[in-house]
Ligand SMILES: Nc1ncnc2c1ncn2[C@@H]1O[C@H](COP(=O)(O)OP(=O)(O)O)[C@@H](O)[C@H]1O
């Protein structure tokens with residue numbers, strides 16, 4: 001198990017190196033000069049452009065810049081930008097071109113909003129999705145099963161951003177049922193304000209994801225309800241509740257855990273639409289803004305962060321698998 | 331038990347004492363249908379049988395003949411929302427058709443227990459063997475977890491798992507196939523059931539393990555005095571285990587009688603087919619393995635008349651078009667009231683001896699012919715076991731005739 005995790009970590013690091021190199025390459029070899037973004041359009045002389053490039057360090061060879069970047073992640077770095085010096089301890093993800101801020105600290109400050117969004121949303125879609133899926137599976141073929149499946153398909157067919165936008169327009173702007181958005185209050189400042197600020201985003205995220213979880217867990221549950229061991233459980237004289245929960249659901253939940261691990265990692269990497277529409281200052285919105293301003297250090301950092309979550313989630317899913325299923329040995 | 335043993339060994343002690351006791355299980359006119367998108371599956375139609383405490387009924391037939399469906403009905407394992415059931419099933423005098431799920435729970439795993447074909451898929455892969463046995467025990471007894479665990483060790487020991495105390499926490503995948511089936515048996519016997527239904531308990535196991543499991547079942551039956559229904563498509567298993575045999579085809583009983591009588595004097599062409607498709611490993615090389623041609627009929631749309639007629643080689647011997655137009659009743663033929671058959675043939679004995687037996691077991695013809703001459707000269711003892719003792723029948727535990735082995 002230990003050796004397995006170690007091997008997975010090593011290959012995970014290789015993935016991260018590749019991902020960050022690809023981001024760098026896209027940035028530098030992409031269609032436009034990154035320094036242009038910082039050069040005022042009307043007065044952008046070649047000299048000025050060169051100065052900006054020099055100041056941002058963009059004129060150095062790409063490989064050297066990449067090397068520095070990697071070194072900063074492992075060992076930390078200090079940045080001199082004109083008169084100001086910015087300390088950046090490992091893992092140093094660079095200094096924002098535009099904001100002149102230590103990117104690690106900056107993202108760290110943005111992360112709680114995204115984490116809150118992910119936890120609340122996941123709690124809703126897991127609870128809702130599993131409940132609907134399991135009850136649909138138990139009533140397979142009946143009216144309530146069909147109602148659950150078809151309403152989930154309908155909700156899924158509407159693009160998410162449209163649903164979220166409509167919710168914003170009506171529930172916040174028009175009818176003021178929910179507080180004006182852009183309001184994230186950290187949990188430490190009181191759970192009530194925290195919930196109030198996030199509730200609508202949670203509901204939207206939870207609702208849309210729950211449709212997939214309902215259908216997925218329904219399928220998985222139908223399969224496990226047909227298993228011989230569920231028949232054995234029933235033949236033992238167990239209550240229907242125990243048969244469903246302890247025997248069928250226990251097996252049906254395993255594949256759900258797998259996709260949940262990856263979905264949750266993606267949520268932690270930032271939910272761009274949700275954060276944008278409800279103006280939640282999280283990782284997703286940060287990444288979106290950084291792409292607009294061609295702020296390489298922030299873009300790279302959000303990409304590496306997202307990739308890290310996915311790599312870690314993959315490992316965790318495998319570990320959980322081996323804990324749930326005694327046949328799996330790592 | 332070897333083949334000749336089953337013919338010579340004394341009947342079980344319980345055979346005498348249970349002779350006039352009321353049957354523990356009564357199945358009357360049982361009909362089970364599944365409405366599906368493609369139509370109604372007529373899985374079981376008008377099935378009748380009874381079973382006394384301490385006795386064993388063997389149910390045989392190709393796969394899809396309704397053996398499992400009819401037996402699962404006894405435990406109420408069919409989803410009532412998806413199943414139409416009629417007729418009567420009385421267990422210990424109590425009607426079970428129509429019982430609610432809750433009322434059924436005391437019966438399931440308590441008075442009636444079941445062992446399934448594939449012990450690997452029938453045990454939950456995520457729970458230890460001991461936990462699964464303890465759970466079955468606790469479902470019917472108010473005991474602590476520790477007591478239930480001790481019971482699990484006890485039961486595993488009882489069914490011959492070596493070092494049961496150490497193996498009780500193993501998971502099913504850590505057991506061999508035979509040990510898993512032993513564990514299933516331990517689980518099903520943990521509440522001293524009065525009726526044990528074994529649905530092809532050895533089909534998934536290899537031959538030597540099969541014999542051990544059957545021996546174990548017999549031994550436990552003696553200890554617990556339970557009634558056993560053993561479902562199989564292996565006539566060798568039936569010969570070894572069963573007091574009575576019920577042959578099923580297309581959801582109906584087609585021949586029914588005491589084991590020796592039925593196996594030595596089968597009266598229904600389908601039973602002949604089953605007998606001839608059993609490979610006889612010890613018999614002379616002249617004997618041939620003849621699988622029944624064709625396939626079992628669709629139960630969505632069963633054949634008219636005798637359900638076996640599309641495959642029956644003897645239907646021309648019945649005058650008129652009776653085989654195709656009229657369903658024969660399951661009634662006694664000429665061999666006494668205990669031997670029932672569902673066939674229009676007037677003289678099945680003669681056809682069996684002159685046409686069927688020479689094909690499947692030439693060396694037996696003489697013996698059986700002699701015996702049947704005796705029988706007709708002494709009509710008071712039709713098919714008496716004393717006569718049957720002398721002959722050898724072509725049954726053996728062997729790969730399934732219809733290849734259902736997994
Ligand atoms: N739940 C069900 N729904 C529809 N058809 C079924 C169901 N269970 C069994 N059947 C059908 O009933 C017939 C008898 O099945 P079964 O009793 O399992 O046969 P076997 O004699 O091999 O045990 C088969 O044709 C099978 O496909």
Ligand code: SF4
Nearest residue numbers: 636639642653673674
């Ligand atoms: S009734 Fe006719 S078709 Fe059916 S088994 Fe007898 S002879 Fe064959």
Ligand SMILES: [Mg+2]
Nearest residue numbers: 397398399529
């Ligand atoms: Mg079966």
